[in-house]
Amino acid sequence: MKSSVNVAVIGGGIIGASTAFYLSQLGSKVTVFEKDEPASGASGHSFAWINAFNKFPRSYHDLNHDSMERWGRFERTLNQDIGLKWGGNVTFAIDSKSGDKLYQDVNRLQKWGYPSRLITQKELLELEPSLEIPEFHSAAYTWSEGHVMPGKVIQACLNRIVENGGNVMLHSPVDAISEDGSGVSVLSEGQVHKFDVAVVAAGINSSKLCESYGVKLPQRVSPGVVVKTNSIPQILRSLSVLQILNGAGRIEQIHVRQDADGVVMIGTGSQEHETTDDSPEHANSLIEEAARYITRLKNVSPVIVPVGFRPMPIDELPVIGCTPKAPNIYVLLMHSGVTLAPLVAELAAMEIVENTEVEILSNYRPTRF
Numbered sequence: 001m002k003s004s005v006n007v008a009v010i011g012g013g014i015i016g017a018s019t020a021f022y023l024s025q026l027g028s029k030v031t032v033f034e035k036d037e038p039a040s041g042a043s044g045h046s047f048a049w050i051n052a053f054n055k056f057p058r059s060y061h062d063l064n065h066d067s068m069e070r071w072g073r074f075e076r077t078l079n080q081d082i083g084l085k086w087g088g089n090v091t092f093a094i095d096s097k098s099g100d101k102l103y104q105d106v107n108r109l110q111k112w113g114y115p116s117r118l119i120t121q122k123e124l125l126e127l128e129p130s131l132e133i134p135e136f137h138s139a140a141y142t143w144s145e146g147h148v149m150p151g152k153v154i155q156a157c158l159n160r161i162v163e164n165g166g167n168v169m170l171h172s173p174v175d176a177i178s179e180d181g182s183g184v185s186v187l188s189e190g191q192v193h194k195f196d197v198a199v200v201a202a203g204i205n206s207s208k209l210c211e212s213y214g215v216k217l218p219q220r221v222s223p224g225v226v227v228k229t230n231s232i233p234q235i236l237r238s239l240s241v242l243q244i245l246n247g248a249g250r251i252e253q254i255h256v257r258q259d260a261d262g263v264v265m266i267g268t269g270s271q272e273h274e275t276t277d278d279s280p281e282h283a284n285s286l287i288e289e290a291a292r293y294i295t296r297l298k299n300v301s302p303v304i305v306p307v308g309f310r311p312m313p314i315d316e317l318p319v320i321g322c323t324p325k326a327p328n329i330y331v332l333l334m335h336s337g338v339t340l341a342p343l344v345a346e347l348a349a350m351e352i353v354e355n356t357e358v359e360i361l362s363n364y365r366p367t368r369f
C-alpha cells in the first residue's frame with residue numbers, strides 16, 4: 001500500500017460511503033463510483049439494528065461490539081442527522097423453549113461483558129407502557145443497542161467527501177478493475193480511470209469485480225425482506241428495537257423498530273433470516289402479528305418493499321483487505337455492515353493511508369479463500 005493516496009471506492013452503500021468518508025478525512029483524494037443511487041443495495045433494505053446480540057465466534061462478537069461503541073463518535077464526526085437512535089432492545093420469549101434459549105443467551109452475553117440482563121414484565125411495561133404483553137417466559141434487555149437510517153448515513157458521508165474535495169460519481173457502473181506496476185485501473189462506461197488504490201465495496205457485485213482481476217471472493221445468495229409502513233405516530237417510547245419469540249405463534253419470531261421519520265420496520269426470524277416473500281400478504285401478516293403486542297399497528301397498511309440481498313461471504317465472516325495478487329485493491333464485503341461500518345471504515349482507511357495492518361482484522365483477510 002502507498003500512503004498519500006488517490007483512491008477509487010466502488011459502491012455507494014454504507015460500507016463504501018463510510019470508508020470513503022474516513023479516507024477523505026485522512027487526506028486521501030477520493031472518488032466514489034456508484035452504479036445507481038446511493039443506498040440502492042443492501043443498505044437500503046436493511047433493518048439497520050446496531051447490535052452484537054447473536055454474533056459468533058467470540059472474536060466476531062467483539063468486533064461488532066467494538067463497532068457499536070464507535071457509532072457515537074462516527075455521528076459526531078459526520079455532524080449531520082443520521083437517524084441514530086439508542087435505547088436498547090428487549091427480546092421477550094413467550095414459550096419455554098425459546099425462553100430457555102434466551103436465558104442462555106443472557107448468560108453468555110454477560111460473561112462476554114455485553115450489557116444485558118433479564119427483566120420482568122413489570123420492568124418491560126415501565127419501559128414501554130403502551131405494549132400489550134402476554135404472560136411471557138423471559139425477557140432480555142440489551143440496553144446499549146440502537147438503530148440508524150443507512151440512507152441518511154450514506155448521504156452524510158457523501159456530503160462530507162465532497163466538502164473534503166472528493167468526487168461522487170452516481171450512475172457510474174464499474175465494469176472491471178486491474179492492477180499493474182503503474183497503479184490501479186478502473187474501467188467505467190468505456191473510460192479507464194487511474195488510481196493508486198481501489199476499494200471494492202460493491203456488495204453482492206463485489207465477487208464479479210474481484211473476478212475481473214483474478215481474485216476469488218465466494219459469496220452465498222442471502223435474500224431478506226423488511227416490511228415497512230408509512231410514517232405513523234410513535235410506537236415505542238424508549239426502546240430502539242423490540243423482538244418477540246413466540247414458539248406458539250403463527251410467526252415464530254419478529255423484530256420491530258420505528259425510525260426517526262415514523263416509518264415502522266418489521267422483519268421475521270433473526271437478522272439473518274432468509275426469505276424471498278415480498279408479497280403484500282406476507283407484509284400484512286407481519287404487521288398483524290406485531291399488532292398483537294403494539295396496538296397502534298392495528299389496521300396499518302404496508303408499503304411494498306422488494307426483497308433485498310445481503311452481501312454474504314461464504315463463511316459468513318467479513319472480508320477485509322488485499323491479496324498478494326493485487327496489493328492495492330482492497331476488498332470490503334460483509335453482513336452486519338450497518339453495525340460494522342464505523343469500525344471497518346475507520347480501520348480500513350487507516351490501513352490504506354498509513355500503510356499498516358490492524359491486528360483485529362487479521363481473521364478476515366481475503367487470502368483465506
Ligand SMILES: Cc1cc2nc3c(=O)[nH]c(=O)nc-3n(C[C@H](O)[C@H](O)[C@H](O)COP(=O)(O)OP(=O)(O)OC[C@H]3O[C@@H](n4cnc5c(N)ncnc54)[C@H](O)[C@@H]3O)c2cc1C
Nearest residue numbers: 011013014015035041042043046048049174203224337339
Ligand atoms: C433484509 C436485511 C436486513 C438486514 N439487517 C441488518 C441489521 O439489522 N443490522 C446490520 O448491521 N446489518 C443488517 N443487514 C446487513 C447490512 O444491511 C449490509 O451488511 C450492509 O448494508 C452492506 O453494505 P455495503 O455497502 O457493503 O453493500 P450495499 O449496501 O449493497 O452497497 C453496495 C453498493 O455498490 C453499488 N454497486 C454494485 N456494483 C457496482 C459496480 N459495478 N459499480 C459501481 N457501483 C456498484 C450498489 O449499487 C450499491 O449501492 C441487513 C441486510 C438485509 C438485506
